[in-house]
Amino acid sequence: MKRARVAWNGAVTEAEPLADGRLRLPDGMTVSEHEVVWLPPVEPGVIVALGLNYADHAGELSFSAPAEPLLFLKGKNTLVGHRGRTVRPAGVHMMHYECELAVVIGRPARRVKEERAYDYIFGYTIANDYAVRDYLENYYRPNFRVKNRDRTTPLGPWIVSHEEVGDPMALRLRTYVNGTVVQEGYTGDMIFSIPYLLEYITEFMTLAPGDVILTGTPKGAVNVEPGDEVAAEIERIGRLINYIV
Template sequence: MKRARVAWNGTVTEAEPLDSGRLLLPDGTIVDDHKVMWLPPVEPRTIVALGLNYADHAGELSLAAPKEPLLFFKGKNTLVGHLGRTVRPAGVDMMHYECELAVVIGRPARRVKAEQAYDYILGYTIANDYAVRDYLENYYRPNFRVKNRDRATPLGPWIVSHEEVGDPMALALRTYVNGALVQEGYTADMIFSIPYLLEYITSFMTLAPGDLILTGTPKGAVNVQPGDEVVTEIERIGRLINYIE
């Protein structure tokens, strides 16, 4: 299963990929992918995000790797779809992308054991969780202005099923700015694996279908400027394109 959410002809609908940049809609309509408005592929109730879940990223920030997951919440206002635009605030010195594997919950999850975690996962998508470093007060508890800005987290283009992705702990992540490769890492290098995270989070809160877990980013954070095209790419999931304005 590989599907998106798009706006087409005045309605919001799911879409499946076809060849040559075309999309198949549920009623059989075939449209060019550049003629739709891409929406975040899921509408979560809760978005749980991780800080410093890759040791190399913690290292580039001169921080020690955490001993337990560093969690924070994000609002739905932060999400924007494929080909969307994200604002760089005026007067800031450092705003950077964060290519992240996003886990999409498939059924109510409460007190899940790590060995059963994948039974609760619908699939995966790509998140680009921009951060404005100027507003950062504490890496262990990000200021709301760092991680909860409107349209500051592109998501998509697709949800790809767990069965189609296979092992989510064996995926390559890459980011390109204006066509140049600037970030590369591997989900195998996460400090806290997806099964561990699902057990940890659901030990104290229930996750609902459609909820998201953003699993952190590897090293390679580079400042972005208005006019930049930023492409975040995850193996077996796709390429998420975003523009800075």
């Protein structure tokens, strides 16, 4: 199952991809992907994000791999859909993308055991969690100005079921800026796996259907400027395009 959430003809609706690149709406109508407004494919109540979950990314920031997950929360205000626009603040020196696998919860999850984690996952989508390094207090404690800015986390375009994706710990991630590959990694290189994270998080908080876990990004952070097109791509899930303004 692969579906999107779009605005079309004054209403919010689901859409599924067709082989010719068009979208099929629930009433059977087909439209071009450029005729709709793409929305985040889910509306999470809670967004839990990870810092430094890839050792190579920690290394490029001159940090050691963390001994336990470094978690923080993000607001829904941060989300924007496929082909959306993200503002680079005036006067900053370093703003970069972060291609991440996003886990979407499928049923209430509390005290989940690692071996049963996938029973609680509905599917996966792509996140691009931009960061403005100028505003960081330090890499272990991202503050609100870094990770809760409006429309700085593109999400989408598709949500793909766990069954269709298969093993989420064996996916290739790539980021392109203006068509050039600038970041590449594999989910298997995560320090803390998805099952481990679900057990760790739900030991102290309940996750609800539609909640999202952002699982971190590999190395390859490059500065982006207004006018750039950034595409975050994850194998078997899709390609999320975003524009810097």
